[in-house]
Amino acid sequence: MRELLSTRLGTDRSPTVLVIFASTLVSVMGVSLISPALPTIQAAWNVSTSQASLLISAFTFPGIVLTPFIGLVSDRIGRKRVLVPSLFLFGISGFAVAFVGDFTTVLALRVVQGTAGSAIMSLTVTLLGDIFTGEQRSRFIGLNAAILAIGAAGYPLIGGGLALISWTVPFICFALAVFVAIAGSAILPDPEGESESGGLSYFVKAARAIPTRTALVLYTAIFGIFVILYGAQLTVIPFVLDDSYGLSSGAIGLLLGLPAVAMGVTSSQSSRLLGYFSPLRLIALGFLTYGVGLSVAALTDSILVLAGALFLFGFGQGFAEPITDTALNALTPDAFRGGIMSIRTSILQLGTTVGPPLFVSAASIVGYSETLLIAGVAASVVGVAGIGYLALFGGERATNI
Helix, strand or coil, X not given: CHHHHHHHHCCCXXXXXXXXXXXXXXXXXXXXXXXXXXXXXXXXXXXXHHHHHHHHHHHHXXXXXXXXXXXXXXXXXXXXXXXXXXXXXXXXXXHHHHHCXXXXXXXXXXXXXXXXXXXXXXXXXXXXXXHCCHXXXXXXXXXXXXXXXXXXXXXXXXXXXXXXXXXXXXXHHHHHHHHHXXXXXXXXXXXXCCXXXXXXXXXXXXXXXXXXXXXXXXXXXXHHHHHHHHHHXXXXXXXXXXXXXXXXXXHHHHHHHHXXXXXXXXXXXXXXHCCCCCHHHHHHHHHHHHHHHHHHHHHCCCHHHHHHHHHHHHHHHHHHHHHHHHHHHHHCCHHHHHHHHHHXXXXXXXXXXXXXXXXXXXXXXXXXXHHHHHHHHHHHHHHHHHHHHHHHHHHHHHHXX
Protein backbone atom coordinates (compact mmCIF):
# COMPACT_ATOMS: atom_id res chain seq x y z
CA MET A 1 0.00 0.00 0.00
CA ARG A 2 2.79 2.42 0.87
CA GLU A 3 4.38 2.02 -2.58
CA LEU A 4 1.07 2.74 -4.28
CA LEU A 5 0.45 5.77 -2.08
CA SER A 6 3.91 7.12 -2.79
CA THR A 7 3.34 6.74 -6.54
CA ARG A 8 -0.03 8.45 -6.40
CA LEU A 9 1.21 11.27 -4.18
CA GLY A 10 4.41 11.92 -6.09
CA THR A 11 6.90 14.25 -4.53
CA ASP A 12 4.40 16.77 -3.16
CA ARG A 13 2.34 15.26 -0.40
CA SER A 14 1.29 18.51 1.25
CA PRO A 15 -2.39 18.55 0.07
CA THR A 16 -2.92 15.03 1.39
CA VAL A 17 -1.21 15.82 4.68
CA LEU A 18 -3.32 18.98 5.05
CA VAL A 19 -6.50 16.94 4.59
CA ILE A 20 -5.29 14.47 7.24
CA PHE A 21 -4.47 17.27 9.68
CA ALA A 22 -7.83 18.95 8.98
CA SER A 23 -9.55 15.63 9.68
CA THR A 24 -7.72 15.43 13.02
CA LEU A 25 -8.91 18.93 13.91
CA VAL A 26 -12.45 17.90 13.02
CA SER A 27 -12.39 14.72 15.12
CA VAL A 28 -11.25 16.47 18.30
CA MET A 29 -14.19 18.89 18.03
CA GLY A 30 -16.55 16.11 19.11
CA VAL A 31 -15.82 16.50 22.82
CA SER A 32 -13.73 19.65 23.23
CA LEU A 33 -16.20 21.97 21.47
CA ILE A 34 -19.22 20.64 23.35
CA SER A 35 -17.92 20.19 26.91
CA PRO A 36 -18.03 23.88 27.90
CA ALA A 37 -21.55 24.18 26.43
CA LEU A 38 -23.00 21.42 28.65
CA PRO A 39 -24.47 23.80 31.28
CA THR A 40 -26.18 25.80 28.54
CA ILE A 41 -27.48 22.62 26.91
CA GLN A 42 -28.73 21.38 30.27
CA ALA A 43 -30.71 24.58 30.81
CA ALA A 44 -32.06 24.64 27.26
CA TRP A 45 -33.39 21.08 27.43
CA ASN A 46 -34.31 21.20 31.14
CA VAL A 47 -32.46 17.95 31.85
CA SER A 48 -30.31 16.85 34.79
CA THR A 49 -26.55 17.18 34.92
CA SER A 50 -26.13 13.44 34.46
CA GLN A 51 -28.42 13.50 31.41
CA ALA A 52 -26.47 16.38 29.89
CA SER A 53 -23.21 14.50 30.45
CA LEU A 54 -24.58 11.69 28.27
CA LEU A 55 -23.79 13.94 25.32
CA ILE A 56 -20.13 13.10 25.96
CA SER A 57 -20.61 9.42 26.84
CA ALA A 58 -22.84 8.84 23.80
CA PHE A 59 -20.04 10.20 21.62
CA THR A 60 -17.14 8.26 23.15
CA PHE A 61 -18.72 4.87 23.88
CA PRO A 62 -19.41 3.59 20.30
CA GLY A 63 -15.74 3.76 19.38
CA ILE A 64 -14.85 1.22 22.07
CA VAL A 65 -16.86 -1.50 20.34
CA LEU A 66 -17.08 -0.53 16.67
CA THR A 67 -13.68 0.93 15.74
CA PRO A 68 -11.85 -2.41 15.20
CA PHE A 69 -14.44 -3.40 12.60
CA ILE A 70 -14.00 -0.04 10.90
CA GLY A 71 -10.27 -0.74 10.76
CA LEU A 72 -10.93 -4.14 9.20
CA VAL A 73 -13.09 -2.53 6.51
CA SER A 74 -10.45 0.12 5.78
CA ASP A 75 -7.82 -2.59 5.32
CA ARG A 76 -10.08 -4.40 2.85
CA ILE A 77 -11.50 -1.53 0.76
CA GLY A 78 -9.02 1.31 1.34
CA ARG A 79 -8.68 4.24 3.77
CA LYS A 80 -10.33 6.90 1.61
CA ARG A 81 -13.48 4.87 1.11
CA VAL A 82 -13.98 4.82 4.87
CA LEU A 83 -12.55 8.22 5.89
CA VAL A 84 -14.52 10.41 3.46
CA PRO A 85 -17.95 8.93 4.32
CA SER A 86 -17.03 9.13 8.02
CA LEU A 87 -16.30 12.85 7.64
CA PHE A 88 -19.64 13.39 5.88
CA LEU A 89 -21.49 11.41 8.58
CA PHE A 90 -19.66 13.21 11.39
CA GLY A 91 -20.56 16.62 9.98
CA ILE A 92 -24.17 15.90 9.07
CA SER A 93 -25.10 14.09 12.31
CA GLY A 94 -23.47 16.79 14.44
CA PHE A 95 -25.08 19.61 12.46
CA ALA A 96 -28.50 17.91 12.70
CA VAL A 97 -28.44 18.06 16.51
CA ALA A 98 -29.17 21.78 16.32
CA PHE A 99 -32.49 21.15 14.55
CA VAL A 100 -34.12 18.21 16.36
CA GLY A 101 -36.84 18.53 18.97
CA ASP A 102 -36.27 15.53 21.21
CA PHE A 103 -33.35 14.90 23.58
CA THR A 104 -33.39 11.17 22.87
CA THR A 105 -32.86 11.96 19.19
CA VAL A 106 -29.99 14.26 20.17
CA LEU A 107 -28.31 11.38 21.99
CA ALA A 108 -28.91 9.02 19.05
CA LEU A 109 -27.25 11.50 16.69
CA ARG A 110 -24.30 11.79 19.06
CA VAL A 111 -23.89 8.00 18.95
CA VAL A 112 -23.78 8.16 15.15
CA GLN A 113 -21.36 11.07 15.26
CA GLY A 114 -19.15 9.31 17.81
CA THR A 115 -18.91 6.24 15.60
CA ALA A 116 -17.81 8.39 12.69
CA GLY A 117 -15.45 10.40 14.91
CA SER A 118 -13.68 7.27 16.12
CA ALA A 119 -13.15 6.16 12.52
CA ILE A 120 -11.67 9.56 11.65
CA MET A 121 -9.36 9.55 14.67
CA SER A 122 -8.09 6.08 13.83
CA LEU A 123 -7.67 6.57 10.09
CA THR A 124 -5.72 9.83 10.25
CA VAL A 125 -2.89 8.15 12.15
CA THR A 126 -3.23 5.05 9.97
CA LEU A 127 -2.85 7.09 6.78
CA LEU A 128 0.28 8.80 8.10
CA GLY A 129 1.68 5.34 8.80
CA ASP A 130 0.80 4.25 5.27
CA ILE A 131 2.38 7.24 3.56
CA PHE A 132 5.55 7.83 5.56
CA THR A 133 8.38 5.77 7.01
CA GLY A 134 11.22 6.33 9.47
CA GLU A 135 11.96 9.86 10.60
CA GLN A 136 9.23 11.36 8.40
CA ARG A 137 6.61 9.10 9.94
CA SER A 138 7.53 10.05 13.50
CA ARG A 139 7.70 13.74 12.54
CA PHE A 140 4.25 13.82 10.93
CA ILE A 141 2.63 11.72 13.65
CA GLY A 142 4.16 14.15 16.16
CA LEU A 143 2.78 17.10 14.20
CA ASN A 144 -0.61 15.40 14.07
CA ALA A 145 -0.54 15.05 17.87
CA ALA A 146 0.47 18.70 18.16
CA ILE A 147 -2.48 19.73 16.00
CA LEU A 148 -4.77 17.58 18.15
CA ALA A 149 -3.40 19.38 21.21
CA ILE A 150 -4.03 22.78 19.63
CA GLY A 151 -7.63 21.78 19.02
CA ALA A 152 -8.00 20.41 22.56
CA ALA A 153 -6.70 23.71 23.95
CA GLY A 154 -8.62 26.05 21.66
CA TYR A 155 -12.00 24.42 21.17
CA PRO A 156 -13.18 24.75 24.80
CA LEU A 157 -12.68 28.51 24.58
CA ILE A 158 -14.45 28.66 21.20
CA GLY A 159 -17.26 26.34 22.28
CA GLY A 160 -17.87 28.26 25.48
CA GLY A 161 -18.02 31.55 23.59
CA LEU A 162 -20.36 30.21 20.92
CA ALA A 163 -22.67 28.72 23.55
CA LEU A 164 -23.22 32.25 24.87
CA ILE A 165 -25.06 32.94 21.60
CA SER A 166 -27.07 29.71 21.65
CA TRP A 167 -26.53 26.09 22.62
CA THR A 168 -27.05 25.18 18.95
CA VAL A 169 -24.15 27.20 17.54
CA PRO A 170 -21.33 24.79 18.54
CA PHE A 171 -23.21 21.97 16.80
CA ILE A 172 -23.60 24.02 13.62
CA CYS A 173 -19.80 24.21 13.50
CA PHE A 174 -19.67 20.46 12.82
CA ALA A 175 -20.74 21.23 9.25
CA LEU A 176 -17.07 22.10 8.65
CA ALA A 177 -16.43 18.35 8.47
CA VAL A 178 -18.46 18.20 5.25
CA PHE A 179 -16.05 20.62 3.58
CA VAL A 180 -13.10 18.51 4.75
CA ALA A 181 -14.87 15.45 3.30
CA ILE A 182 -15.30 17.21 -0.05
CA ALA A 183 -11.60 18.13 -0.07
CA GLY A 184 -10.68 14.58 0.91
CA SER A 185 -12.76 13.05 -1.88
CA ALA A 186 -10.82 15.17 -4.38
CA ILE A 187 -7.32 14.97 -2.89
CA LEU A 188 -6.81 11.70 -1.01
CA PRO A 189 -5.40 8.76 -2.98
CA ASP A 190 -7.76 5.87 -3.43
CA PRO A 191 -5.77 2.62 -3.31
CA GLU A 192 -7.37 -0.77 -3.03
CA GLY A 193 -7.29 -2.44 0.35
CA GLU A 194 -4.64 -5.10 0.90
CA SER A 195 -6.20 -7.51 3.37
CA GLU A 196 -8.15 -10.41 1.90
CA SER A 197 -9.10 -11.83 5.30
CA GLY A 198 -12.38 -11.17 6.98
CA GLY A 199 -14.01 -11.75 10.35
CA LEU A 200 -12.13 -13.58 13.05
CA SER A 201 -9.39 -14.77 10.69
CA TYR A 202 -8.41 -11.17 10.02
CA PHE A 203 -7.77 -10.46 13.71
CA VAL A 204 -5.93 -13.77 14.17
CA LYS A 205 -3.60 -12.97 11.26
CA ALA A 206 -3.15 -9.38 12.49
CA ALA A 207 -2.16 -10.63 15.96
CA ARG A 208 0.37 -13.03 14.45
CA ALA A 209 1.82 -10.29 12.24
CA ILE A 210 3.10 -8.10 15.11
CA PRO A 211 5.26 -8.74 18.19
CA THR A 212 2.55 -9.55 20.73
CA ARG A 213 4.39 -8.55 23.90
CA THR A 214 5.45 -5.16 22.56
CA ALA A 215 1.96 -4.47 21.18
CA LEU A 216 0.41 -5.27 24.56
CA VAL A 217 2.83 -2.89 26.27
CA LEU A 218 1.91 -0.12 23.82
CA TYR A 219 -1.83 -0.76 24.12
CA THR A 220 -1.56 -0.74 27.92
CA ALA A 221 0.37 2.53 27.75
CA ILE A 222 -2.32 4.08 25.55
CA PHE A 223 -5.02 3.05 28.02
CA GLY A 224 -3.05 4.52 30.92
CA ILE A 225 -2.32 7.74 29.05
CA PHE A 226 -5.98 8.47 28.39
CA VAL A 227 -7.24 7.33 31.79
CA ILE A 228 -4.87 9.86 33.34
CA LEU A 229 -5.63 12.57 30.78
CA TYR A 230 -9.41 12.40 31.07
CA GLY A 231 -9.59 11.32 34.70
CA ALA A 232 -6.95 13.55 36.28
CA GLN A 233 -6.37 16.53 34.02
CA LEU A 234 -9.81 17.05 32.48
CA THR A 235 -11.98 15.94 35.42
CA VAL A 236 -10.24 16.25 38.80
CA ILE A 237 -8.02 19.29 38.12
CA PRO A 238 -11.02 21.56 37.30
CA PHE A 239 -12.62 20.64 40.65
CA VAL A 240 -9.34 21.40 42.45
CA LEU A 241 -9.10 24.77 40.70
CA ASP A 242 -12.68 25.56 41.68
CA ASP A 243 -12.68 24.24 45.26
CA SER A 244 -9.15 25.17 46.35
CA TYR A 245 -8.53 28.34 44.34
CA GLY A 246 -12.03 29.66 43.62
CA LEU A 247 -11.29 30.27 39.94
CA SER A 248 -13.95 31.13 37.39
CA SER A 249 -14.80 28.76 34.54
CA GLY A 250 -12.92 31.05 32.15
CA ALA A 251 -9.76 30.96 34.25
CA ILE A 252 -10.06 27.20 34.61
CA GLY A 253 -10.35 26.87 30.83
CA LEU A 254 -7.20 28.94 30.32
CA LEU A 255 -5.21 26.87 32.81
CA LEU A 256 -6.41 23.62 31.24
CA GLY A 257 -5.01 24.88 27.96
CA LEU A 258 -1.47 24.93 29.38
CA PRO A 259 -0.88 21.15 29.13
CA ALA A 260 -2.11 21.19 25.55
CA VAL A 261 0.38 23.93 24.66
CA ALA A 262 3.24 21.98 26.28
CA MET A 263 2.12 18.80 24.56
CA GLY A 264 2.00 20.55 21.20
CA VAL A 265 5.54 21.84 21.56
CA THR A 266 6.88 18.44 22.67
CA SER A 267 4.92 16.43 20.09
CA SER A 268 6.26 18.54 17.24
CA GLN A 269 9.78 17.49 18.26
CA SER A 270 9.03 13.76 18.60
CA SER A 271 11.17 12.78 15.61
CA ARG A 272 14.17 14.52 17.19
CA LEU A 273 13.51 12.91 20.55
CA LEU A 274 13.46 9.50 18.86
CA GLY A 275 16.96 10.23 17.63
CA TYR A 276 18.16 10.13 21.24
CA PHE A 277 15.78 7.75 23.01
CA SER A 278 13.92 4.58 22.09
CA PRO A 279 10.09 4.71 21.94
CA LEU A 280 9.68 2.65 25.11
CA ARG A 281 12.08 4.87 27.03
CA LEU A 282 10.21 7.99 25.93
CA ILE A 283 6.88 6.46 26.96
CA ALA A 284 8.31 5.53 30.37
CA LEU A 285 9.69 9.07 30.69
CA GLY A 286 6.23 10.38 29.84
CA PHE A 287 4.66 8.44 32.72
CA LEU A 288 7.37 9.65 35.10
CA THR A 289 6.71 13.23 34.01
CA TYR A 290 2.96 12.69 34.49
CA GLY A 291 3.65 11.42 37.98
CA VAL A 292 5.78 14.39 39.00
CA GLY A 293 3.27 16.85 37.54
CA LEU A 294 0.28 15.25 39.28
CA SER A 295 2.13 14.98 42.59
CA VAL A 296 3.15 18.63 42.50
CA ALA A 297 -0.41 19.65 41.59
CA ALA A 298 -1.71 17.67 44.58
CA LEU A 299 0.76 19.08 47.11
CA THR A 300 1.05 22.75 46.16
CA ASP A 301 -1.11 25.62 47.38
CA SER A 302 0.33 28.09 44.84
CA ILE A 303 -1.51 28.73 41.59
CA LEU A 304 1.79 29.51 39.85
CA VAL A 305 3.32 26.22 40.93
CA LEU A 306 0.13 24.44 39.84
CA ALA A 307 0.41 26.11 36.42
CA GLY A 308 3.97 24.78 36.18
CA ALA A 309 2.73 21.32 37.15
CA LEU A 310 0.17 21.47 34.34
CA PHE A 311 2.93 22.39 31.90
CA LEU A 312 4.88 19.39 33.15
CA PHE A 313 1.86 17.17 32.63
CA GLY A 314 1.65 18.40 29.04
CA PHE A 315 5.30 17.57 28.43
CA GLY A 316 4.61 14.04 29.65
CA GLN A 317 1.70 13.80 27.23
CA GLY A 318 3.96 14.92 24.42
CA PHE A 319 6.57 12.31 25.33
CA ALA A 320 4.09 9.45 25.52
CA GLU A 321 1.08 9.85 23.22
CA PRO A 322 2.57 10.42 19.73
CA ILE A 323 5.37 7.97 20.44
CA THR A 324 2.91 5.12 21.04
CA ASP A 325 1.31 5.89 17.66
CA THR A 326 4.69 5.96 15.94
CA ALA A 327 5.76 2.70 17.58
CA LEU A 328 2.53 0.89 16.68
CA ASN A 329 2.78 2.05 13.07
CA ALA A 330 6.38 0.82 12.88
CA LEU A 331 5.34 -2.61 14.18
CA THR A 332 2.44 -3.12 11.80
CA PRO A 333 2.45 -4.56 8.25
CA ASP A 334 0.54 -2.46 5.72
CA ALA A 335 -2.18 -5.10 5.24
CA PHE A 336 -3.21 -4.94 8.91
CA ARG A 337 -2.45 -1.32 9.82
CA GLY A 338 -6.09 -0.21 9.80
CA GLY A 339 -7.10 -2.98 12.20
CA ILE A 340 -4.16 -2.58 14.56
CA MET A 341 -4.54 1.20 14.75
CA SER A 342 -8.30 0.93 15.18
CA ILE A 343 -7.76 -1.30 18.23
CA ARG A 344 -5.54 1.49 19.52
CA THR A 345 -8.46 3.92 19.06
CA SER A 346 -10.87 1.56 20.85
CA ILE A 347 -8.51 1.31 23.81
CA LEU A 348 -8.05 5.09 23.73
CA GLN A 349 -11.83 5.55 23.84
CA LEU A 350 -12.09 3.04 26.68
CA GLY A 351 -9.57 5.09 28.63
CA THR A 352 -11.50 8.32 28.02
CA THR A 353 -14.71 6.62 29.16
CA VAL A 354 -13.29 4.89 32.25
CA GLY A 355 -11.03 7.72 33.45
CA PRO A 356 -13.57 10.30 34.69
CA PRO A 357 -15.80 7.97 36.76
CA LEU A 358 -12.74 6.16 38.14
CA PHE A 359 -11.12 9.35 39.38
CA VAL A 360 -14.38 10.89 40.60
CA SER A 361 -15.19 7.73 42.55
CA ALA A 362 -11.75 7.77 44.15
CA ALA A 363 -12.08 11.48 44.94
CA SER A 364 -15.44 10.90 46.64
CA ILE A 365 -13.66 8.56 49.06
CA VAL A 366 -10.29 10.24 49.72
CA GLY A 367 -10.61 13.74 48.24
CA TYR A 368 -9.49 15.42 45.02
CA SER A 369 -5.93 16.35 46.00
CA GLU A 370 -5.35 12.94 47.56
CA THR A 371 -6.58 11.26 44.37
CA LEU A 372 -4.13 13.31 42.30
CA LEU A 373 -1.31 12.34 44.67
CA ILE A 374 -2.15 8.63 44.47
CA ALA A 375 -2.29 8.83 40.67
CA GLY A 376 0.96 10.78 40.61
CA VAL A 377 2.79 8.23 42.73
CA ALA A 378 1.40 5.36 40.64
CA ALA A 379 2.42 7.00 37.36
CA SER A 380 5.88 7.75 38.75
CA VAL A 381 6.32 4.12 39.81
CA VAL A 382 5.34 2.94 36.33
CA GLY A 383 7.76 5.39 34.73
CA VAL A 384 10.68 4.54 37.02
CA ALA A 385 10.02 0.81 36.68
CA GLY A 386 9.92 1.11 32.89
CA ILE A 387 13.13 3.12 32.70
CA GLY A 388 14.85 0.75 35.12
CA TYR A 389 13.75 -2.36 33.26
CA LEU A 390 14.91 -0.98 29.91
CA ALA A 391 18.24 0.06 31.41
CA LEU A 392 18.82 -3.43 32.80
CA PHE A 393 17.26 -5.67 30.17
CA GLY A 394 16.12 -3.59 27.20
CA GLY A 395 19.44 -3.10 25.48
CA GLU A 396 19.28 -2.62 21.77
CA ARG A 397 15.87 -4.31 21.52
CA ALA A 398 14.25 -1.18 22.92
CA THR A 399 15.51 0.87 20.00
CA ASN A 400 14.13 -1.35 17.30
CA ILE A 401 10.42 -0.63 17.50
